[in-house]
Amino acid sequence: MPQYTPPMRDMQFVMHELLNVVDELKMLPGHEDIDADTINAVLEEGGKFAAEVIAPINLSGDAEGCTLDKATHEVKAPKGFKEAYKQYVEGGWPALSCDPTYGGQGLPHTVNQFFYEMLNSANQAWTMYPGLSHGAYEALHAHGTPEQKALYLPKLTSGEWTGTMCLTEPHCGTDLGLLRTKAEPQPDGTYKITGAKIFISAGEHDLADNIVHLVLARLPDAPAGSKGISLFIVPKFHVNADGSLGGRNPIFCAGLEHKMGIHGNATAQIVLEGATGTMVGEPNKGLAAMFVMMNAARLGVGNQSLGLTEVAYQNAVAYAKDRLQMRALSGPKAPDKAADPIIVHPDVRKMLLTARAFAEGGRMLQGYTVLQLDKALKSDDEDERKEADAEVALLTPIIKAFITDNGWLATSHCLQVYGGHGFIHEWGMEQFVRDARINMIYEGTNTIQSLDLLGRKVLANNGATLKKFGKKIAAFIEEEGTNEAMQEFVNPLADLGDKVNKLTQEIGMKAFGNPDEVGAAAVDYLRVVGHMCFAYFFAQAAKIALAKKDSGDPFYTAKLATARFYFAKLLPETATLIRTCRAGLKPLMEMDEALF
Known part of the structure; x- marks a missing residue:
């Protein structure tokens, strides 16, 4: 069975040394009294819950899966999931970053995000049950x-109730303008909703007393396409005016998908047979409300792959130190043993360091972005709110696509370290690979994220938001320009920044002639910009590590080595990506379609 140890030391480095979150958060209304000790204590307890309560039921939950009673439409989660969720609720964890007006603890989203990384490492399938509730909460809180x-x-x-987002239908996924679910107005102001939804994560289960479905549907007179979509609250059980539960609403689970991964989470086929719903927001403007949930989910999916990258890395390192195979080419490294541990072999180290760099880079990017989210939500400075919100919008597709692509690569590398054992369920590695693969698909495929980044977030405003982020990078480069020890980091970063500017302009000019040029370049372009983000944060981390490398703390020695590996072995991928971007449409x- 795989093991998991919360990476508290690196989390504290990111929060307190790289991002200085306490000083940043203290400037925001409602967080004036936040301090490092409180943040650390909360996350240490959260780490215990992740490692001791839900990690032990991850492997068994994957093997058992969810069970649907077709007669009652009820779904039973794997053994131990319900009991773990009860502990989660009793511990007050669902309320961590929620509004105190509604019983929340009011802690920053930054803290909640680091907590959720640990939950995702421990058990992604279980974490999706409460995780989707946060998105439903945010959508209703906003609209x-x-x-x-x-x-x-x-x-x-x-946490007494959970939430879902019901978007996808059998004939349409990302193209929500094609959805057919209907909402018929009723005299009492409610709506009768009829239709079918598929791929609804946590769509039916026995963990909570009620499930609050947020459902996209069309009014009878709705215009065609995405401009004719409205959003509705459709609870599993009717809710009385006093908050008590009434009878069963006719929104049912008709089937469970038989999936490649995340077996412990119920991916439900949902049927609505005149279910009663109430509208959220204005008629035909449901996407605006749903995008609050979708964007929260996209950050969450990036965090899922970050969690999987970390736990896969931890277990692969432990295996590589223990597994004896062959001798090092330069001579025995463990002459007292029959063979050397495989961690002495260069390519094994390359795979391990790739996973480590992707985990540490992802953690820095996630932490920075969610700190900006806290500013966008809480700052009393309108300009700061707008700038932070624009930066979150820019970085969200990068987090979703770049970190999940990296998670797929990292978990695959870590499985490879195990050799044949990696293919065996009991070691846990093949589950991490299977679970990681879905993260590149749902909540908008990574191609959709790439189109969003290049088309909407960059070219649509002539690169203004990207340029603002670039100015932060340029300021750091200028600051470190005369620091000889930093040249190995700032020079490649500066070079890549210049190349991104030129590449963006080039693609923009091509797109004027043919918009399909955006589609041809988008995926590779996002990966280039993702590397630019990672390089920026690794360079900052290296600066801190260089200043403390003689402190006697091996953490800084390891941080510096990881940064050097990233710049030497991973960042050069951008040269190929830029060439493939320029190859164009x-x-x-x-090739004629008939020849495919």
């Missing part, structure tokens, strides 16, 4: 009526 908030948010905050489109 619900006072009555809806009073009725639903306290229960979502406490022609190689993709010149």
Whole structure:
């Protein structure tokens, strides 16, 4: 069985040495009294819950999966999941970053994000049950009526109820303009909703008393396409005015998907047979409300792959130190043993360091982005709010796509370290690979994220937001320009920054002639910008590590070595990506469809 140790030391480095989160958060209304000791204590306890309560049921939950009773439409989660969720609720963990008005603890989203990384490392399938509730909470908090908030948010905050997002239909996924679910207005102001949804994560289960489904549907007179979509609250059980539960609402689980991974989470086929719902926000403007949940989910999915990268790395390192195979080419490193541990072999080290660098880079990017999210939500300076919000919008598709692509590569590398044992369920590695693969697909495929980044977030405003982020990088480069010890980091970063500027302009000019040029370049472009982000944070981490490398703390020695590995072995990927971006549309489109 795989083991998991929360990476508290690196989390504390990111929060307190790299990002200085306490000083940043103290400037925000509601967080004036935040301090490092409180943050550390919360996360240490959260780490214990992750490692001791939900990690031990990850492997068994994957093997058992979820069970649907077709007669009652009820779903039973794997053994131990319900009991773990009860502990989670009793510990007050669902309320961590929620509004105190509705019973929340009001801690920063930054803290919650680091907590969720640990949950994802320990058990991604289990974590999806409470994780989706946060998105439902955020959507209702932003767009619900006072009555809806009073009725639903306290229960979502406490964790007594969970939430889902019901978007996808059998004939449409990302293209929500094609959805067919109908909402018929009723005299009492409610709606009767009829239709079918698929791939609904945590769509039915026995962990909580009620499930609050947020459902996209069309009014009878709705215009075609995405401009005719409305959003509705459709609870599993009707909710009385006093918050108590009424009878069963006709929204049912008709089937469970038989999936490649995340077996412990119920991916439900949902049927609505005239289910009663109430509208969230304005008619035909449901996507605006749902995007609050979708963007939260995209940050969450990036965090899922970060968690998997970390736990896969930890177990692969332990295995590589223990497994004896062959001798080092330069001579025995463990002459007292029959063979050397495989960690002495260069390519094994390359695989391990790749996973480590992707975990540490992802943690820095996630932490920075969610800190900006806290500013966007809490700052009393309108300009700061707007700038932070724009930066979160820019970085969200990068987090979702770059970190999940890296998670797939990292877990695959870690499985490879195990050799044949990696293919065996009891070691846990093949589950990490299977679970990681879904993260590149759901909540908008990584191609969709790439199109969003290049088309909407960069080219649509002539690169203004990217340029602002670039100015932060340029300022750091300027600051370190005369520091000889930093040249190995700032010079490649500066070079890549210049190349990104030129590449962006080049693609933009091509797109004027043919918009499909954006589609041809987008995926590779996102990966280039993702590397630019990682390089920026690794360079900052290296600066800190260089200043403390003689402190006697091996943490800084390891941080510096990881940064050097990243710049030497991973960042050069950008040269190839830039060339493939520049190759453009022609190689993709010149073959006649009949020849495929």
